[in-house]
């Protein structure tokens with residue numbers, strides 16, 4: 171894991187002192203509320219429906235035990251004993267008081283964390299594949315790149331007042347687990363024909379009101395040219411992006427309006443005029459960062475652990491959890507374990523301080539002191555010996571963290587919706603809870619197989635509904651909540667935006683509708699065909715009919 | 726309108742003369758009149774130009790050598806285009822004075838300097854609310870940052886120096 175050096179540490183401390191001073195200037199009237207707003211946003215402080223909300227950056231989703239324990243402490247002291255993991259792998263606290271914020275920022279700085287640029291019209295927390303360093307199909311670990319970008323984008327003098335927020339995601343694998351095509355910039359690490367490492371650069375993805383899939387503007391950017399190229403992209407966006415309408419200000423709209431070709435041309439022209447080497451990080455700096463992400467000291471193990479096999483044979487619940495929640499590790503004898511924060515009936519992504527401490531202990535004892543947060547709002551122990559899996563699972567069971575549903579129909583992504591969010595047009599958490607209850611049966615979930623349901627409480631799409639296999643969008647229609655169902659969205663490299671299935675539904679009809687959709691799939695699927703493949707093969711029609719049946723079903 | 730630079734409040738020696746006809750030795754003309762002002766500048770007046778933040782660099786480039794000051798308008802503190810224009814002008818070799826004119830806030834002072842500005846011109850009411858001392862304090866809030874090519878103090882060079890010293 172990356173560790174702060176003296177420079178990083180001072181930078182973060184100075185930032186806290188700066189925020190204290192900004193709060194003081196707001197209170198004495200030097201700054202108006204309007205002027206203070208972007209300053210507080212860039213320190214992660216939102217004003218929400220009931221209170222302030224603080225968003226803590228978890229860069230590329232990587233945490234140590236010590237950091238998670240500190241989050242547990244903050245949750246206890248300043249929230250109501252819990253925190254909430256978001257789809258951008260941040261942690262949110264929903265109830266802090268503004269005057270406590272500088273103190274919380276100090277507590278975070280104590281463990282090399284911050285809230286810098288988790289909000290506001292600037293470059294946001296950089297995300298990456300949560301199986302970085304674990305996946306066998308990886309060309310290179312994306313985290314050193316993400317850390318380099320984190321540093322470069324922190325308080326960038328030129329790019330802190332962009333037209334709108336700007337999100338960057340990095341993957342190092344052929345398989346995209348970071349939804350890079352739904353980001354303002356998506357970077358995919360790859361090797362060219364000569365075997366050199368570089369990036370495919372995609373620009374202009376995004377969800378929200380106008381969902382767009384990112385377009386490739388550079389098929390291969392040599393690795394060392396990254397920062398200068400990013401500077402060119404951001405400069406073009408800063409100058410050309412629309413500022414007349416906040417809903418049209420994202421780079422996706424610019425790319426869409428002038429076309430990817432013209433956008434590429436502008437970027438390449440700007441880039442050609444730059445003195446790249448003076449902007450890019452020097453190789454020693456890149457190597458310095460990369461060294462922090464060197465593989466941990468794995469033991470040499472047999473690919474199959476007999477203790478693990480025996481435990482599975484003797485305990486069905488464990489075997490089920492293992493078959494659903496484990497991801498293969500590139501090192502023999504190890505596995506990555508997904509810990510689901512999607513217990514039936516609870517808010518997706520919520521985690522109590524007590525649970526955070528359990529997770530921290532497990533990471534320390536069994537996973538080289540490392541945890542990952544996923545964009546699906548779950549936690550990963552990335553490097554667990556198979557021999558230890560049973561002990562880990564037992565500890566999870568005791569902490570109510572052993573739901574065996576990673577990637578299944580009850581592993582639902584949902585935004586805060588009307589329960590917390592001032593922009594919401596409908597509730598989303600209760601819909602997620604009702605669906606989870608409807609599909610609670612473990613065997614049935616496994617029979618259905620991989621299926622992502624994603625729920626947003628308004629068109630801003632924080633719950634990623636556009637890229638859910640089944641997306642649910644909560645709207646308001648003449649004073650009533652109305653839920654629109656989309657089908658066929660995909661968050662991987664085959665990224666696709668889901669299509670609308672028909673008219674909106676009342677909240678209480680949503681579980682029936684989803685059940686009918688799932689039944690259509692079960693009836694028509696071939697052998698092992700996953701839900702999303704079946705939808706592609708069958709088209710929307712049979713599912714539309716199922717939705718119609720829900721609408722006209724007798725009450 | 727009050728003016729300040731990294732040393733504090735500053736006298737404004739430049740006279741704003743949109744069409745360039747004012748009888749003064751240092752004038753800032755509107756962008757639309759810059760060509761005629763330069764062409765008719767027989768008596769060696771110093772000429773600056775005020776530009777909006779939508780001007781394209783290519784249009785300005787041919788005149789850069791003769792212009793001594795470029796004043797870039799910030800219509801609102803949240804509109805960061807001026808930062809990029811300043812950077813582009815410096816990248817293009819502009820050596821004259823760069824002025825940011827508009828309702829910036831003290832917390833943007835360091836950014837402005839890093840992007841190549843020399844001075845800030847503030848609306849009166851604005852400067853009253855945010856006195857010069859606040860600007861001089863805010864500008865030092867963060868002593869080193871992570872970007873190459875934006876001002877002198879950067880962490881990357883500091884790290885390199887530390888490495889060279891065997892730390």
Ligand code: HEM
Pocket residue numbers: 218255256257258262334352353375376377378379420584585586590591592593630631632633634
């Ligand atoms: C509760 C307060 C929140 C508010 C007021 C809020 C507001 C917004 C708005 C206005 C947008 C649309 C921006 C745009 O399209 O330009 C947006 C997008 C987004 N938000 Fe939130 N959000 C909130 C919470 C969350 C949470 C808790 C998550 C994670 C679970 C989240 C994740 C996202 C993501 C991933 C996007 C879409 C990114 C994209 O458009 O490309 N937000 N949010």
Ligand code: SF4
Pocket residue numbers: 585586587588591592593594595626627628629630631632633
């Ligand atoms: S999608 Fe809408 S309701 Fe949900 S968190 Fe975002 S802004 Fe709020």
